[in-house]
Structure formats: C-alpha cells, structure tokens
Amino acid sequence: MEEEEFESFFKKEMFSRIDEMIEENKLTIENAILLMKHIGYCKTMKFLFLHSFEENSFRVRLEKMIIEENEKKDEKNEKLLVDLCECYLLLNDEFILYDFLSMIMPPLLKVASKKEESEETKKEVEMALLALSCIRKYREIEQELYLNEIKEIIKYHQEHRTMTRLAYQSAWMFLIDRLDTDKSLERVIVNELHFAREATRELEELTICIDWKRGKETKEEVILFGWLRTLQSFFFLFQLRNEEFIWLFSSIVQVFRAAKDNCRGIRSQCICSLRRAAKNRNVKIDDWMKSGAIDAILEEIQRPTLNDDVAYECLLFFTNVSNRLKEKTKNKMNERKRKATKMETFEKLEEEGYEDIITSFHETLNFLNRKYNYELSLDISDYFMNV
Incomplete structure (x- = not known):
C-alpha cells in the first residue's frame, strides 16, 4: 500500500470509531492496542x-492511559504500559513533548535491554527498538534519558549477536537521529561504537x-x-573522519550493483547516500x-529508463564531486594530490562520455529545478572539473 492509499484508508474517522467501540464495550482496549500496533x-x-x-x-485515550499507568505506585501493569507506548510511537508522526517522552522511553529501553535469546524475547526487543526509532530526529532528548542503555544494547549485540537485524538497525536509527540536535554523540557513534564498520x-x-x-x-x-x-x-x-568509511562506501556500491533492475527504490537510496x-x-x-x-553512478545515468528522481540525484552527485575537486588546499603536497585526483577523474569521465551525458540533460535542468525546488546549475561547466 502506497502512502496516498494508506492515508486515505486510515482517516481520523477510523480512529474515532475505534475509540467509540472501546467506549461502547464492543472492543477491548487490549484488542484495540493490538490492532493499532499492527497498523503502526x-x-x-x-x-x-x-x-x-x-x-x-x-x-487522547492513549496519552491518558500512559500517564495514568506511569503514575501508579503499586500494581503497575508493565506489559500494558509497554504496549501503549509502542502503539503511540508507531502511529505518531508529530512532535512529542519532552515530559511525555520521559514517560515513554524508560519502559521501552528496559524491554530493549533484555538479554534472553528466546524468540519471544527477541520479538519484544525488536518491537521496542522499532518504536523508539520512530522518535523524530529534530526532537532534542537529554543523554541521561537513553545513552547508557542504548550503548549497552549495541555493544552487547556486537559481542553476542543476540538481536534481530531489524532490532539492530532500529537501535542505530534511533541513535543516529539524535545527532541532529546533539553533536557530542559523534565520538561515541564513530569511535566507540564503530558505526561505519557495523553498517x-x-x-x-x-x-x-536477499534474493534479488x-x-x-x-x-x-x-x-x-x-x-x-x-x-543518509x-x-x-x-x-x-574515520578510516572505516572507505569500506562503507564500497558496501553501498555493492548493494547498488546487486539491486540492478529489480529494486529501483534501493538503487535510488544508494545514489542519495553517495551523493550526501x-x-x-x-x-x-x-x-x-x-x-x-x-x-x-555513471552506469545509472546512462540507463535508457532513467527517471527524473534518479537523474536529479545523479546530477547532484556529480555537482558535489565537481565542487569537492575544485577546493584548493594550502598544503602543497595535498594540493598536488588533489590536482592528480582531479585529472584522473576528468579523464575517466571524458572516457565514459560524461560531457555528452550532462549536455543531454541541459534542456531538462529547468524542469528538474521546478519539480524539486532545489537549484541545479544551468551552467554546464559547473558539472566539470575544469582541468
């Protein structure tokens, strides 16, 4: 189901009807949460x-129940609280107040920290981490609320390989998204947890x-x-900077080539990653x-079935390549190396007919600029190294 179909089917009226059925005792809250978690x-x-x-x-009902369950001193239903928190995060795409996040995250991190290797526990850990990964990246969160726990979760998996692939990917997505508002996490992510190596x-x-x-x-x-x-x-x-990055870029190219004609969405994501x-x-x-x-990317840009989205990403990639190779350095040795790399790149592009390819896009650049609201240069020379 595509986004437009999904949005048209799950309208506000549907959520209101679910709430009415709970109120009328036609649907138990447990079954409602199970249904909504599946949708999320x-x-x-x-x-x-x-x-x-x-x-x-x-x-509103979910928020009220989370607050009430969290405030209980005795006989707290931890499973219900976790289900409520997971349901809420999996469905939510809006801004969440910090005080409310401070109620949601501890019970989910507690579940995600479980080390038992049973299939049931792995599924619980996976769902908790997937829900946490839904917290939007622009949401600033104090490190005290999550960092020790998420580091331990990642390190334990690196040593014992106990989590599912989805759980591990979700843990990293949650942590990487925190970089948007907390740059101090970078040393932990790059040097301590070795993100490039793990990715x-x-x-x-x-x-x-994958069977492609x-x-x-x-x-x-x-x-x-x-x-x-x-x-991305x-x-x-x-x-x-990190020496492990070269292997990461090579692995992205490996994915790109493996996807071939069968997974255009993945190929497009590879190009976007390399462009950034x-x-x-x-x-x-x-x-x-x-x-x-x-x-x-030269192979991709020469494909006869190239669509606008991919063409745009390819052109942005080569714009970035050109801009980087035009950057001069004060260090004489580095400058000589830059010029040599620039010449080598230019020769490769010239050999592949790169100039003719870019020129063929000249008439469509205005269209692509209007479509994506992001400026591509109309001056063809900007896409070359100008050796």
Missing part, C-alpha cells in the same frame, strides 16, 4: 506517514542473503532500505573515489 508496524516498515493520528480521540557488515550480509530476483518485497529488503536511510542522515550530520557523502567535506575524496561510486 506496517506504516513504520513502509516508511509512511499517518497524519490522521494527530488530534483524535483515540490518541558495512550489515549491508554486506543483507546483500548476500524475487518480485515481492522481503523484510530483509525493508531493513536494508532502513540502513540506507540511516546512512549520518553522512549529512557527521564531522569526524560526496558533499560532506569531512569525507576524504579518495575514500569515495576508490569505492567505485563514480563508475556505478
């Missing part, structure tokens, strides 16, 4: 939005285990899609040059 799970796994959850009576391993393992010729989307493909979205946020936000990496000045030019990213 499907919505989250499809990366869809559900604006109809905002300001409806069922949401590389996950991408490589997923690439191997299947017509129906698999759970593994959804998880891979989630990793690529997480990488990371490349946009991080400022520390190319723009980040904290990424060494040699890292993404050696990864084969330029060759992969």
Whole structure:
C-alpha cells in the first residue's frame, strides 16, 4: 500500500470509531492496542506517514492511559504500559513533548535491554527498538534519558549477536537521529561504537542473503532500505573522519550493483547516500573515489529508463564531486594530490562520455529545478572539473 492509499484508508474517522467501540464495550482496549500496533508496524516498515493520528480521540485515550499507568505506585501493569507506548510511537508522526517522552522511553529501553535469546524475547526487543526509532530526529532528548542503555544494547549485540537485524538497525536509527540536535554523540557513534564498520557488515550480509530476483518485497529488503536511510542522515550530520568509511562506501556500491533492475527504490537510496557523502567535506575524496561510486553512478545515468528522481540525484552527485575537486588546499603536497585526483577523474569521465551525458540533460535542468525546488546549475561547466 502506497502512502496516498494508506492515508486515505486510515482517516481520523477510523480512529474515532475505534475509540467509540472501546467506549461502547464492543472492543477491548487490549484488542484495540493490538490492532493499532499492527497498523503502526506496517506504516513504520513502509516508511509512511499517518497524519490522521494527530488530534483524535483515540490518541487522547492513549496519552491518558500512559500517564495514568506511569503514575501508579503499586500494581503497575508493565506489559500494558509497554504496549501503549509502542502503539503511540508507531502511529505518531508529530512532535512529542519532552515530559511525555520521559514517560515513554524508560519502559521501552528496559524491554530493549533484555538479554534472553528466546524468540519471544527477541520479538519484544525488536518491537521496542522499532518504536523508539520512530522518535523524530529534530526532537532534542537529554543523554541521561537513553545513552547508557542504548550503548549497552549495541555493544552487547556486537559481542553476542543476540538481536534481530531489524532490532539492530532500529537501535542505530534511533541513535543516529539524535545527532541532529546533539553533536557530542559523534565520538561515541564513530569511535566507540564503530558505526561505519557495523553498517558495512550489515549491508554486506543483507546483500548476500536477499534474493534479488524475487518480485515481492522481503523484510530483509525493508531493513536494508532502513540502513540506507540511516546512512543518509549520518553522512549529512557527521564531522569526524574515520578510516572505516572507505569500506562503507564500497558496501553501498555493492548493494547498488546487486539491486540492478529489480529494486529501483534501493538503487535510488544508494545514489542519495553517495551523493550526501560526496558533499560532506569531512569525507576524504579518495575514500569515495576508490569505492567505485563514480563508475556505478555513471552506469545509472546512462540507463535508457532513467527517471527524473534518479537523474536529479545523479546530477547532484556529480555537482558535489565537481565542487569537492575544485577546493584548493594550502598544503602543497595535498594540493598536488588533489590536482592528480582531479585529472584522473576528468579523464575517466571524458572516457565514459560524461560531457555528452550532462549536455543531454541541459534542456531538462529547468524542469528538474521546478519539480524539486532545489537549484541545479544551468551552467554546464559547473558539472566539470575544469582541468
């Protein structure tokens, strides 16, 4: 189900009707939560939005129940509280007040910290972390509320491999999204938890285990899609350099080539990830040059079935490549290396007919600018290294 279909089906009236059925004793709160959690799970796994959850009576009921259950001193129903919190986060796409988040996060982190290896426990951990990953990235959260717990969860998995792939990806998505408002997390993510190394391993393992010729989307493909979205946020936000990045870029290219014609959405996400990496000045030019990213995107931009979305991402990638290679350095050795890299890149692009390809897009640049509301240069020379 696509986003437009999803939104049209799950309207505010549906949530209001669920609330009425609970009030009329036609539906138990337990069954209502189970149903709504399933809807929220499907919505989250499809990366869809559900604006109809905002300001409806069922949401108000959930909030009230979470507050009441949290305030109980004795006989607190922890399972009910966790179900309520998961249901709320999986359905919610709006801003959540900090005081309310401080009620939701502790019970979910407690579940996510479970170390038993039974299938039931793994599923509980997965659902708790998936719900936490739904907290929007612009939401500032004090480190005291989550950092020790999420670090322990990630480190324990790195040592024992006890979580599901979805749970692990969700844990990283939650943490990376906190970078948007808390740059102090970067050293923990890059140097202590080795995000690039872990993401590389996950991408490589997923690439191997996915049957790319299947017509129906698999759970593994959804998880891979989630990793690529997480990488885009990371490349946009991080400022520390790390030697592990070159392997990460190579793994993205590996995914790109594996997807071929069967998973255009994943190919597009790969291009977007590489485009953001190319723009980040904290990424060494040699890292993404050696990864084969330029060759992969040159292949894509020459495809006869290239659509507007992918063409736009490709052009942005080459704009970023050009801009990075035009940056001069004061260090003479680095400047000589930059010029050599620039010449090598230019020769490769010239050999592949890059100039003719870009020129062929000249008439469509105005259209792409209007469509995406993001400026691409109309001067063709801006896309070249000007060696």
